[in-house]
Amino acid sequence: MELELKTSCFDTYEVGGEITLTQEETAETIVPDYCPDIARIIETDGKVYLHSRELRDGKGEISGTVRVTVLYTPDGEGGIRTLEFAIPFTAESENRSLPECVYLAAEVMTESLETRMLNPRKVFTHCRLVARLTGYRRVSLRFCPDAEAGPELCVEKRQEQQHATFLTHIAEKDFTFSEEMNLSPGREGAAELLTNRVCSTVTETKLVGSKLIFKGIFTVSLLYRTADGQCASTTGELPFSQIMEVEGAADGASATLHLQLTGADLQIDGGDPEGRQFAVTLYLHATALLRQEQELTLLRDLYSTAYQLTYDAAPLSLVSFCEAFSRRQTVREVLEIGVVADSILAVQAECGAVSVSREGGAAALRTMVSVRALYLDEGGVPLVAERGVEVSCQMDLPADCRITAHAVCPEEIQGSLADRGIEVRFPVDFRVEAASQVKKVCISAAKIDTESPKDLSGAPSLVLRCLGRQETPWDLAKQYNTTIGTILAANQLEAEEDIPREKLLLIPRKRA
Template identity: 40%
Template sequence: MELELERTELSGYETVLNTTLFQEETMEMIVPDACPDILRILDTEGWVELKSREASEGHAAVSGTIRACVLYLPDGEEGIRRLDVSIPFSGGVDGARLNHRCSLVSLGRIEGAETRALNPRKVLVRVGIAVELQGYAPLEEAVCSSVHAESKTGVEQLCETCHTYGVVCVQEKPFQFSDEVTLPGSKPQAAELLKQRVTVVCTESKVIGNKLIFKGNVNLQILYRSVDHQICDSLFELPFSQIMEVSGGGEEADCTLEIMATEVQCSLESGEDGRIIHVALELLAQAVLRAERSVAVLCDLYSTSYLLEAERCTHSMEHLIDRSVKTPALREVVECGESIDNILDAYLSVGRMAQNREGERLVLEAEVRATILYRTEGGESGSVSRVFSVPCSLELPEGCSCTCVCRCPEPVFATPTAGGIEVRFAVEFRYMALRSEPITGISAARLDPDSPRDRDHQPSIVLRMVGRGERLWDIAKCYGTTMAEICRANALEEEQAPGGQLLLIPRKRA
């Protein structure tokens, strides 16, 4: 006879992919006729505009465009000039548990970029990109929580309440952002925009009902050439706020929100003023909500009256160990072999990350490239780049897994100093540590009403010493009785007995 089990569906999502796709793209490009010949390349900086993400059976694919600004010194003319480069790319990763129902969360960044002049009218651009990819599949798991059986069957069941921390909602929202910014009066007028650097920072997020309200800033840094060929910069902080529909999270859910730009446009308004800059962004907000849930698990069962066979399965329960942000700061001197008069621009690029276990300590390490544009005391423009290894030490026990994203949300500070350029910057490590605990539960049970338990050869009274760590449940199951009867026979107030105690085990009556 198949016993009727009550099952609880664990709704939500399970993480089936968490990786970073590294890829290098190259392109040869002819300098447009409107641009002067190239004398020397100064710098190449870019950003990634992801256009599509798609999950299929065993595979996740992404595609988009790399946008880069190449700054160079022109041959026979004054000032720094800009060359725009667009490189399409596509790539993918395999994952055995991926399917078309998965939701993908992705974020692209530039690891490093360089340009080599093949001749005064032709360049070779090489860009390394990193695309962070997380895949979440709808969770399809049923947990048996109890059994329905008549009292005459003598079925005893052991149910435990377990807790698990997991993804309950994955949602995204595209939105547009546009604004006008004006160069301050203390800055000279702009003749040409050389570079724009856009960083989207979420400063606040909160779930209210089925709405996720989030706010933040678009940090816009402009590098431009003035009418008298000076190189100037200006920084703007532009606020935004949005509302996204979410479900299943609850107001106590933890929210991870990533916002990426899928299109960036900055243009200088034509006219005599040369101070107004138009900004138009296509943005994509990607939210992952996690929460702790409790679930009842039928861990064991037996019958005091009949033979009973049970099938078991293992459920993995995730537990949150730690979730936080650490921001180590770095202060270094970059040697460049020249006497520096002033800094024109400085920026950071995050590269590869690694994890190293040292006992109870986990050390995260990120490669961060600092690039500085400068002007020498002799009036020459130049650039220098250096890669730093930034460590972040965490006290995390062995046996837990740690995921981390690394960002440099604040501008780098760079100033001339003796021997080179002093740089100071902070690196943000946002990490989450989880530990997986296997829980064995019942998946199916069959009772044979034609096979009653043999009690004829069972003694009427048994004296049994409780072993260290032994449960009363296991003792009752072993002798075909119940915990309640053992408690009554031994005047125990609770269904547990300390190790070393002598128990009277009564025979279960039919």
């Protein structure tokens, strides 16, 4: 019987490239005729809606819009008015920075957004965007788990068990969510919506056959103007559930789901004359990453005690650890203001990019949260207090793992008037994906020369020595052309783990 290697293959995705792009956009916007003149700009808010992601010849290209909302005080009038407009953007990676990639993931956020008044009927907006692109390529991992050979070939083989996680599927779905949101009793109805904020949280994923069921909550915060010109805010939670088709997914696979807003339409329900009901329509893109865990057997080494055996080895890179989880930090800060505040209209917290560093044996995650409070002073003038707050989180993760994370404020931000200003309290969720890769060298081809038996006439029949500090019993057996079983029998030991390092061992040569 000839020596025969067994081959296994797994089709998987791997990260083919990660790129960070910065993009600057500017726009001059004329105030529509139906809007009053601008006396003073209060604040500017922007929401990024990603419309397309494309891979072309190794380049990544994205496009979308920044939906800008400018709050201002009107000339000659009281209260707050709003100006809305869209700034389109496109961004493209350079050269072939994502070679052989077949799927592109993108995350885009505003790093800075500022609007200034050119005249009462015209504004200038400057926006700086940061886009993080991740390309995935499809690969086939081939390796040898075992070898078959007849007893006459006297082949010894060294196998190793390895835990691995494979990214087997990337599934996508565009869907629309529509629901009604009601004001709680006691709140005055809305005459005009001013700003909105939507945050999504996936709470459950479940794979049933070829269908992935995922559930979660949209947290919707609204700032609106009442019929008598006063400003008020409200927050509501809207549960959602969706089904995504995933063909060929294995039983027991786990799913990590990412939701991205591609558009939103929030309006006062026209059928409600009291303005107590809102029609919420959200347009979303869902991406599911399905991973499967496997215990692999790898053929690491071969030799024959009777014949010359040669082999080729190839490197194999495997994901040995992969975990997705969330860690919550609770923030409590005071926004100092130089005036006496009468009331708080709305509080908003936007998380920036997450940086990862190592501190001792732990991974430290940090993000800068921009906190803004819209309030009225004693004279009823709307003002904004703003502050950047650094939020950090430490967690124990393997030193060599790759960490990707983003931070969100998933719940309503609480604000109250304090002695020194406005006290804010809110949670920050660090949503983390951590993965470690291990590199193994595995046998890829082998050949045994049965025409030339080993000449062992000059080799000693018995060796007496200790096991070296960096040496394994396998190394010892291979060096002296014997087997681990022979060494165990000669030293009256039962298992490989029983072989001592500090005692002399009898190492007899195995006779073919």
